[in-house]
Amino acid sequence: MAGLAIEGVTHDWGAKRALDAVSFTVEPGRFCALLGPNGAGKSTLFGILTRLFSPRAGRVTVAGFDLARAPRAALSRMGVVFQASTLDLDLTVRRNLLYFAALHGFSGREAEMRAAAALDRLGMAERAGERAAALNGGHRRRMEIARALLHRPDVLLLDEPTVGLDAASRAAITAHVHRLAIEDGLTVLWATHLVDEVRPDDRLVVLHRGRVLADGEAGAIGGADLTRRFLAMTGAAP
Structure with a gap:
């Protein structure tokens, strides 16, 4: 059973389509990088996953619980780290x-x-x-x-968790969360626009303009140079 399953999720902001039939699954014990440039739809997807708003279409399942039909059960299986700090x-x-x-x-x-x-x-x-x-x-x-x-929780969501940190801090936090996935069997979805946070054996979903451009093992998608492949797919600035 997938720890996190996203099926055909579509969402609009007025006349703009923010997410267009986004689908992918993440198994328990896997670190999945949701990679995309700013404006790709990553934060919109996280808003849907955390029930800040509901999608126009599609289905989300968390640890076997349908987010729309059993929201309390689904949300109780999630741990979330938002981009903006919420500490006292x-x-x-x-x-x-x-x-x-x-x-x-x-x-x-x-x-x-x-x-x-x-x-x-x-x-x-x-x-x-x-x-x-x-x-x-x-x-x-x-x-x-x-x-x-x-x-x-069974599923850990992190929305751009290393924004504003120095390279050493980013590397340390990324390593910690990789260990959580492997050692604790967590399903991890890590949203980022930074290619150097992705390891070759990570699950990788490339999101651009609300659509999934690639989905698979990072090493297979990027080959010897994931950065160049990512830039070619998205046209993002290096």
Whole structure:
């Protein structure tokens, strides 16, 4: 069973077609890069996946649950990291996670255990007592990923999670999330416009002007030079 299945999803913004019959599936334990230039439709698709709005047509299934027919069950199987930060910078790392745990119905020892495990998984345990405002951009992102894992989802969605970070931080976060997919069996959908975040053995979906241009293993799609292939497909600026 696919962890995430997107079938014929179509959406319009007024007269503009933002998504045109987008279809692909991602299996458990796979890191899937949703690669496309700015304006390709990545954020529109993430808005649909998180029920911020409903598509004009199509179907989304999350861990076997239809997003339209069983939204609560489907959403409960998802962890989400949005492009814009949603941390409370005045709280410590630990308090941020405990607050989010409470939103999921966890409290007391259970919340503490989940927060500690999630921070340890992302290499953030030693920073639990620090205020979020004191963290650098890379550590804030790790904290947001840890927070998204508190309820132990089956599917992890990340919308341009490395925007604004330096190259070393981007590489570290990408490596962490790859390990989550492999070691924890998570279904990962990672939206990006940066080719260097994609590994040859990743599942790759290239999205441009609302349409899927390519879908398969990144190494097979890009050959020896994924950057050149991506630019040729989309006409994006290098």
